[in-house]
Amino acid sequence: MTNNQIRLDEPLPDDVVAAGRDIYAPPAGAAYWSALESRIMARIGDSTAGRWWMVVGGWARGGLVAAAAIIVAAVVGALLLQAHNQEVRTAYEAASQPTVTESLTVPEGALSERDGPDTRDATFRDVISH
Amino acid sequence: MLVRLHSKRAYAVARAIVTVHEDAEDAVQEAFVRAYQALDRFNLDQAFGPWLNRIVANAALDLARRRKVRTTDELHESLAGTFRDPGEADELRRRLAEALAKLPDRMRSVLVLHDIEGFAHSEIGKTLGIPEGTARSDLHHARQRLRGMLRDLRND
Numbered sequence: 495m496t497n498n499q500i501r502l503d504e505p506l507p508d509d510v511v512a513a514g515r516d517i518y519a520p521p522a523g524a525a526y527w528s529a530l531e532s533r534i535m536a537r538i539g540d541s542t543a544g545r546w547w548m549v550v551g552g553w554a555r556g557g558l559v560a561a562a563a564i565i566v567a568a569v570v571g572a573l574l575l576q577a578h579n580q581e582v583r584t585a586y587e588a589a590s591q592p593t594v595t596e597s598l599t600v601p602e603g604a605l606s607e608r609d610g611p612d613t614r615d616a617t618f619r620d621v622i623s624h
Numbered sequence: 625m626l627v628r629l630h631s632k633r634a635y636a637v638a639r640a641i642v643t644v645h646e647d648a649e650d651a652v653q654e655a656f657v658r659a660y661q662a663l664d665r666f667n668l669d670q671a672f673g674p675w676l677n678r679i680v681a682n683a684a685l686d687l688a689r690r691r692k693v694r695t696t697d698e699l700h701e702s703l704a705g706t707f708r709d710p711g712e713a714d715e716l717r718r719r720l721a722e723a724l725a726k727l728p729d730r731m732r733s734v735l736v737l738h739d740i741e742g743f744a745h746s747e748i749g750k751t752l753g754i755p756e757g758t759a760r761s762d763l764h765h766a767r768q769r770l771r772g773m774l775r776d777l778r779n780d
């Protein structure tokens with residue numbers, strides 16, 4: 495083959511292409527490809543296992559978050575319930591005890607019991623004497 | 625089954641890029657794992673082969689970047705090595721291996737994929753992630769350089 499036969503944009507000469515195919519020839523034999531396939535499947539298996547653990551890890555993280563949320567909700571609920579009970583108790587106590595005006599108004603009977611008839615008469619006499 | 629069906633083509637793509645058999649093997653394995661993990665993103669309307677080839681090319685390019693420290697001499701040796709009887713090696717093959725090793729990576733990949741592996745320009749473009757016109761241009765320049773490097777041999 496001469497240099498004139500090798501032109502730009504023309505395919506490479508057959509012998510050059512043949513030499514190239516020789517250089518880049520893939521391994522021959524079914525055993526090689528079977529072994530390669532096995533290695534590939536093993537690596538895919540490993541990666542799948544890894545992903546499985548990642549998924550489980552994700553679930554675990556999700557579970558922890560859910561558990562934390564439940565605990566927070568329970569604590570908040572308990573605090574709210576406690577506050578509510580306190581309010582009920584306070585309201586009950588407030589309702590069951592006399593009001594300020596009520597406590598300042600001395601019952602008539604109590605005064606008369608406490609002051610006695612002599613004191614009342616003396617007061618009466620003092621009023622009409624003026 | 626899918627692995628068996630596509631592994632030889634995947635190997636050819638990887639080998640065109642990384643040039644070394646062991647690296648091509650690694651790239652093929654890595655590519656199949658990546659493809660498996662990305663299967664949910666695979667569009668069933670498209671062909672599986674070109675999609676896989678693109679993943680193989682990416683895996684091979686990643687590997688080639690990591691292997692950039694490889695010396696030219698090592699590349700010559702790896703290109704010269706084949707899986708046939710070493711006694712078959714002749715002057716043309718040795719010189720061609722040397723010439724291919726001197727080509728820029730992308731040019732060599734395009735030339736090997738087109739002239740040796742029989743890929744179409746459009747397929748090379750999709751595989752290497754370059755426009756088809758770039759693949760054509762790379763092939764033109766690769767052939768030109770190769771012819772220049774083999775000129776003295778051609779005149780023998």
